Amino acid sequence: MELDEIRNLIELLQNTDITELQIEREGAKLRIKREKFFPSFEAAPSVVKPAVEDITVAKESPVEEAKYITITSPIVGLFHRAPSPEADPFVEVGSSVKKGQVLCIIEAMKLMNEIESDTDGTVLQILIENGHPVEYGEPLFRIEPAS
Numbered sequence: 001m002e003l004d005e006i007r008n009l010i011e012l013l014q015n016t017d018i019t020e021l022q023i024e025r026e027g028a029k030l031r032i033k034r035e036k037f038f039p040s041f042e043a044a045p046s047v048v049k050p051a052v053e054d055i056t057v058a059k060e061s062p063v064e065e066a067k068y069i070t071i072t073s074p075i076v077g078l079f080h081r082a083p084s085p086e087a088d089p090f091v092e093v094g095s096s097v098k099k100g101q102v103l104c105i106i107e108a109m110k111l112m113n114e115i116e117s118d119t120d121g122t123v124l125q126i127l128i129e130n131g132h133p134v135e136y137g138e139p140l141f142r143i144e145p146a147s
Helices: 003-014 044-058 062-066
Strands: 020-025 028-033 069-072 077-080 102-108 111-116 121-126 139-145
Touching: 003 020, 003 028, 102 139
Parallel strands: none
Antiparallel strands: 020 028, 069 139, 077 102, 102 111, 121 139
């Protein structure tokens, strides 16, 4: 990827709401990320922090961790546990889930992206609070696979 192409991409992104862009071309990877101030999320870091601590506390040992599956966010956006504010959440802690079952929605650029379970099992933890922003690769759920 040429330097001029990268500069053009950065210039194009400056006037948009896009905060992260990742491109792979011919074996080369480029990731452009910028911090953006969201006034409605000022309190989010203090709420998100305990969820990160829960992940650390839950990691007892490599053997123990290996028997759980962590569902991570495939995109940057807002985490929603239910299809609408009035509806019941897709899953709760202790819910049995099937492979392909919708666990949550991540809203990105006004598009609602359904996040599905990778396996049959039981939801052990929901690691993000409803309505909070999530990053690419951030853990969302911990699932114990069915035997």
